[in-house]
Amino acid sequence: MMVGACGLFLLPATAEAAELLMFERRGCPWCKEWNQVIGPIYPKSEVGRRAPLRRVDLDAGVPPGLTLKRPIRYTPTFVLVEGEREMDRIEGYPGEDFFWGRAERLLGRLPASP
Numbered sequence: 001m002m003v004g005a006c007g008l009f010l011l012p013a014t015a016e017a018a019e020l021l022m023f024e025r026r027g028c029p030w031c032k033e034w035n036q037v038i039g040p041i042y043p044k045s046e047v048g049r050r051a052p053l054r055r056v057d058l059d060a061g062v063p064p065g066l067t068l069k070r071p072i073r074y075t076p077t078f079v080l081v082e083g084e085r086e087m088d089r090i091e092g093y094p095g096e097d098f099f100w101g102r103a104e105r106l107l108g109r110l111p112a113s114p
Contacts, residue, residue, distance in 0.1 A: 018050060018051045018080065018081065020048075020052070020053050020054070020103070021054050021055075021056050021066075021079040021081055022053055022054070022055050022077075023058045023072045024055060024057065024058065024075050025075040026057075030092065030093045031075055037096050038093075047100075047104060047107055050107055051080055051106070051107065065084050066081065068086045069086045069089075074092055076092070077092070078090040078099075080109060080110075087106070087110075088106050090103065
């Protein structure tokens with residue numbers, strides 16, 4: 001167990017924890033828009049608490065051990081993973097309302113939080 005800068009204990013992430021992977025690419029205008037509009041509030045949201053964001057540079061490839069249902073073709077693509085397996089995804093970012101609605105539906109794929 002590690003102690004953070006503020007004296008808080010940081011537990012290692014479990015292999016089964018849910019995450020939302022954001023596949024992005026340098027120069028992607030929709031990624032930039034998401035980063036400006038949603039990025040600052042995502043970690044404060046219920047979605048962000050249940051599925052923390054992990055950014056993935058698409059040009060660097062898919063993280064080792066991750067099992068996707070199909071290749072990533074568009075950026076941004078948001079992939080909900082649990083235990084390094086894709087549960088579902090959101091392809092693209094046509095706006096804030098679209099994102100939050102789809103993100104909440106993704107959460108419905110997770111077991112109820114305690």
